[in-house]
Amino acid sequence: MLEIRGLSRWFGGHRVLSTVDLDLAAGAATAVVGPNGSGKTTLLRCVAGLDRPDEGEVRLDGLVIDETDPRVRSAVAGVLDDVDFFPDLSVVEHLELLAYAHGAPDPATAGEVLDALGLRAARDQLPATLSSGQRRRLALASCFVRPRRLLLLDEPEQRLDTAGRAWLADRLRAEKAAGHAVLLASHDPVLVAAVADDTLALGE
Numbered sequence: 003m004l005e006i007r008g009l010s011r012w013f014g015g016h017r018v019l020s021t022v023d024l025d026l027a028a029g030a031a032t033a034v035v036g037p038n039g040s041g042k043t044t045l046l047r048c049v050a051g052l053d054r055p056d057e058g059e060v061r062l063d064g065l066v067i068d069e070t071d072p073r074v075r076s077a078v079a080g081v082l083d084d085v086d087f088f089p090d091l092s093v094v095e096h097l098e099l100l101a102y103a104h105g106a107p108d109p110a111t112a113g114e115v116l117d118a119l120g121l122r123a124a125r126d127q128l129p130a131t132l133s134s135g136q137r138r139r140l141a142l143a144s145c146f147v148r149p150r151r152l153l154l155l156d157e158p159e160q161r162l163d164t165a166g167r168a169w170l171a172d173r174l175r176a177e178k179a180a181g182h183a184v185l186l187a188s189h190d191p192v193l194v195a196a197v198a199d200d201t202l203a204l205g206e
């Protein structure tokens with residue numbers, strides 16, 4: 003489903019990614035690991051089409067990734083960097099809006115995802131009133147209310163408590179079982195061991 007070939011990225015004179023190759027199939031997960039500054043976020047941003055490689059290419063189903071292509075936007079769900087929320091929309095309104103915008107078929111999904119992520123009690127709160135962990139849960143929830151075939155997650159374990167991390171591992175295994183591909187950058191060896199079929203080590 004996802005192919006990365008010879009991807010390199012420089013910032014100024016600094017080569018951050020050097021001829022990275024990766025194949026990720028439907029129903030599989032690859033974890034991108036490596037120390038701070040090794041290029042994990044940069045790689046995920048190139049896959050999302052938010053940044054462009056200086057060399058090499060990223061293909062989804064054989065098509066070069068272009069984030070303005072509706073086929074790419076409908077296939078790729080992700081949490082990269084800090085997520086911006088609409089300040090005047092409640093938790094449940096965010097999820098319903100996203101589901102609606104992506105033509106999600108089942109209106110019950112937002113409620114199920116709220117329950118799964120422990121956000122039911124916060125459903126009517128505005129993002130500014132959430133804790134940092136709850137905001138992270140809302141960002142993750144946004145991925146699961148919409149259709150998706152490839153999940154891109156940059157350190158999804160960040161700010162999650164122990165129960166949240168366990169839920170995340172179970173959820174990502176369920177995503178794989180549903181035939182979705184998962185590319186995650188992570189510093190959590192427990193999550194990586196629980197979810198990933200392969201690891202791509204950067205900065206070595």
Ligand SMILES: Nc1ncnc2c1ncn2[C@@H]1O[C@H](COP(=O)(O)OP(=O)(O)OP(=O)(O)O)[C@@H](O)[C@H]1O
Nearest residue numbers: 013014018036037038039040041042043044045187
């Ligand atoms: N827009 C940019 N301009 C200049 N340098 C950048 C830019 N984006 C990233 N870098 C540099 O590229 C390197 C890799 O950054 P990146 O965020 O991809 O690392 P990372 O592996 O995700 O790190 P962390 O584990 O800390 O999240 C760093 O040295 C960073 O300073």
